[in-house]
Amino acid sequence: xxxxxxxxxxxxxxxxxxxxxxxxxxxxxxxxxxxxxxxxxxxxxxxxxxxxxxxxxxxxxxxxxxxxxxxxxxxxxxxxxxxxxxxxxxxxxxxxxxxxxxxxxxxxxxxxxxxxxxxxxxxxxxxxxxxxxxxxxxxxxxxxxxxxxxxxxxxxxxxxxxxxxxxxxxxxxxxxxxxxxxxxxxxxxxxxxxxxxxxxxxxxxxxxxxxxxxxxxxxxxxxxxxxxxxxxxxxxxxxxxxxxxxxxxxxxxxxxxxxxxxxxxxxxxxxxxxxxxxx
Ligand code: C2E
Ligand code: CA
Ligand code: CA
Ligand code: CA
Numbered sequence: 207x208x209x210x211x212x213x214x215x216x217x218x219x220x221x222x223x224x225x226x227x228x229x230x231x232x233x234x235x236x237x238x239x240x241x242x243x244x245x246x247x248x249x250x251x252x253x254x255x256x257x258x259x260x261x262x263x264x265x266x267x268x269x270x271x272x273x274x275x276x277x278x279x280x281x282x283x284x285x286x287x288x289x290x291x292x293x294x295x296x297x298x299x300x301x302x303x304x305x306x307x308x309x310x311x312x313x314x315x316x317x318x319x320x321x322x323x324x325x326x327x328x329x330x331x332x333x334x335x336x337x338x339x340x341x342x343x344x345x346x347x348x349x350x351x352x353x354x355x356x357x358x359x360x361x362x363x364x365x366x367x368x369x370x371x372x373x374x375x376x377x378x379x380x381x382x383x384x385x386x387x388x389x390x391x392x393x394x395x396x397x398x399x400x401x402x403x404x405x406x407x408x409x410x411x412x413x414x415x416x417x418x419x420x421x422x423x424x425x426x427x428x429x430x431x432x433x434x435x436x437x438x439x440x441x442x443x444x445x446x447x448x449x450x451x452x453x454x455x456x457x458x459x460x461x462x463x464x465x466x467x468x469x470x471x472x473x474x475x476x477x478x479x480x481x482x483x484x485x
Contacts, residue, residue, distance in 0.1 A: 229285055229288075232281065232282050232285040233285055233289050233291070235269075235271065235282075236269070236282055236285065236286060236289075236291050236295070237291065239269055239271070240291070240294050240295065240298065244269055244270050244271060244272070245267060245268070245269055245270070245295065245298055245299075246267070246268045246269070246270050246276075246471070247265050247266070247267060247268070247299060247302045247303060247306070247472065248265075248266045248267075248268055248469035248470055248471060249263040249264070249265055249266070249306070249320075249469060249470060249471075249472060249475040250263060250264045250266060250462055250467060250468065250469040250470075251263055251462070251466055251467045251475070251478075251479055252264065252321070252440065252460050252461070252462050253460065253461045253462070253466050254316070254459070254460055255453070255454045255458055255459055255460060255461050256459075257316070259316040260315075260316060260317060260479040260480075261316050261317065261318050261319070261460070262317065262318055262319040262320060262321060262353070262460075263307075263317075263320055263321070263475060263479075264320075264321040264322075264323075264355070264442075264462060264469075265299060265302070265303040265306075265320055265321065265322050265323075266279065266323070266469045267279055267283075267295065267299050267323075269281075269282060283295075283325065287325050287326075287327045290327070290331075292325050292327050292328055293327075293328060293331070293332040296324065296325070296328045296332075296334075296337075297337050297341070299322060299323075300322055300337065300338060300341050301341050301344070301345065303320045303322050303352075304320070304341050304342065304345040304347040304352060305345050305347075306320065306472050307319065307320035307347055307351055307352070308345050308346055308347045308351075310475075310476070310480050311347075311348075311351060313476075313480050313481050314481065315480060315481060317479065317480060318351060319350070319351045319352065319353050319381065320351065320352060320353070321353040321354075321355050321383065322352065322353070322354055322355065323355045323385065324354045324355065324356050325357075325360065326356075326357070326359075326360030326363055329356060329360060329368060329371060330363075330364060330367060330368070330371075334371065335371060335374045335375065335378075338352070338354075338375070338378070338380065339378060342378075342380075348379075349378050349379035349380045350379050350380070350381060352380050352381065353380070353381035353382065353383050353403075353404075354375065354380060354381070354382055354383070355383045355384075355385040355406065356368075356382070356383070356384065356385060357384070357385045357386045357390070358384050358385065358386055358387050358388070358389060358390035358392055359386070359389070359390040361384060361390070361392075361396070361400070362390050362392060362393065362396070365393065365396045368400075369396070369399060369400065372400055372401050372402070373401060375401075376401035381403045381404070382400070382401065382402040382403060382404075383402060383403065383404040383405065383406055383440065384397075384400070384402055384404075384405045384406065385406045385408075386406065386408045387405040387406055387407055387408060387428065388407060388408050388410075388411055388424060388428055389408045389410065394431075397431075397435065398435060402437065403437060403438060404432075404437050404438040404439065404440055404459075404460075405428065405432050405437055405438075405439060405440070406439075406440040406441070406442055407425060407428055407439060407440070407441045407442065407458070408442065408443075409442050409443025409463075411424055411425050411428075412441060412442070412443045412444060412445070412449055412453070412463070413443065415448075415449055415452055416448075422452070425452075425453070425456055425458075426456055429456050429457050429458060433457065438459040438460065439457070439458045439459050439460070440458070440459065440460040440461070440462065441453050441458045441460070441461050441462065441463075442462045442463060443462070443463050443464075444461050444462065444463030444464075444465045444466070445463050445464045445465050446465060447465070449463075449465070450465060467479075
């Protein structure tokens with residue numbers, strides 16, 4: 207038993223060293239990525255559940271690394287948040303998403319808005335509001351064509367100061383959405399006070415629909431609550447026709463998931479969903 211304890215200890219310190227090495231590598235790489243323009247935006251279509259039309263997209267950042275290939279945000283967003291680099295990454299994402307949405311809206315068609323993820327650190331530390339306002343005027347995108355997604359857990363870290371920032375965005379006309387809804391510990395009083403237009407039901411509930419009980423009940427309850435508060439309900443992670451049937455029957459307003467499309471490059475998105483390519 208003693209022997210094993212020692213091995214575990216060595217394993218533990220090795221794992222810790224590997225983790226901090228990985229962090230340093232990612233941090234250094236990310237600085238270069240910003241300078242060398244290695245970041246990319248992919249777009250995942252959002253489908254209006256009534257019309258079946260592509261009314262928007264969520265912008266999702268990727269990193270095209272010269273050696274590692276396409277790196278997904280799970281590998282670098284946490285490091286970006288911890289180092290503060292998220293402020294620069296986030297500004298890049300916002301500008302790129304607004305430029306793209308502007309072009310798609312000018313193309314006509316039902317495409318109406320782009321959703322951008324904003325992390326807690328961006329929300330509370332940097333001057334996000336001024337950044338967004340500048341980018342909107344620079345790109346000429348109508349503020350109501352931009353939606354900011356902030357996670358429920360980020361909102362709840364500091365609800366009072368979040369509320370102040372949300373009110374500024376509301377006055378500007380930017381749309382706001384609470385992401386990963388149902389996974390945090392929301393104080394419903396805040397949900398009522400937050401000037402948001404939609405909640406986004408987390409994928410874990412969609413996965414859970416296949417099992418016996420609670421996910422179905424929770425989805426029904428979230429939709430009822432949201433609609434009572436006049437919020438629109440977006441669902442992420444829709445993969446099967448069964449999930450789609452249940453979610454539309456419950457009155458979910460907007461749908462996103464591999465059933466419709468994976469996140470794709472701007473060029474692929476244009477071909478599939480904008481203008482002539484529209485289905
Ligand atoms: P999220 O905001 O919850 O985004 C949804 C994630 O689920 C995306 O992963 C998306 O590709 C994936 N997804 C969508 N539909 C399906 C589906 O049907 N099945 C499955 N299995 N997955 C699906 P992705 O792109 O790897 O992003 C992961 C997370 O990274 C995001 O979770 C978000 O929290 C964060 N993130 C992505 N882009 C940004 C960004 O620009 N800024 C910030 N701050 N965070 C970002
Ligand atoms: Ca999101
Ligand atoms: Ca989400
Ligand atoms: Ca999620």
